[in-house]
Amino acid sequence: MIIKSIKIDQTHCIKIMRKKIVAGNWKMNKTLQEGILLAQTVNQKVKEANAPEVTVILGTPFIHLTEVNRCIDTPQIAVAAQNCATETSGAYTGEVSAAMIASTGSQYVILGHSERRSYYGETDETLVKKVERALEN
Secondary structure, X not given: OEEEEEEOOOOOEEEEEEOEEEEEEOOXXXXXXHHHHHHHHHHHHHHHHOOOOEEEEEXXXXXXXXXXXXXXXXXXXXXXXXXXXXXXXXXXXXXXXXXXXXXXXXXXXXXXXXXHHHHHOOOHHHXXXXXXXXXXX
């Protein structure tokens, strides 16, 4: 843990503990089988490192979420989706809702990435909708 002290006044100080996070985003790489193998390897390395103060987050493609969650057996590793839809459900072919992501066991989602903004024209308004959906789940 990283502990930071913040002085409030002459006699009071609060300590803020921050957990270290190491995150990797696979982008549009790895077949499902390659992704599972990578997740298993990371899982084993994290267990061997024995560093409980660190959380590792694996940002996988959508098709990997369920299987990667199944092969992780340490609480130090969490799985993240790389995006989520602005809507909760409906006729949005190809989109994946925050509820669908949560149903895979994934705890995180990457939102506001520069690639989504530059390649797909996502705006601050789009990001706000996605954050709202993520927080609902």
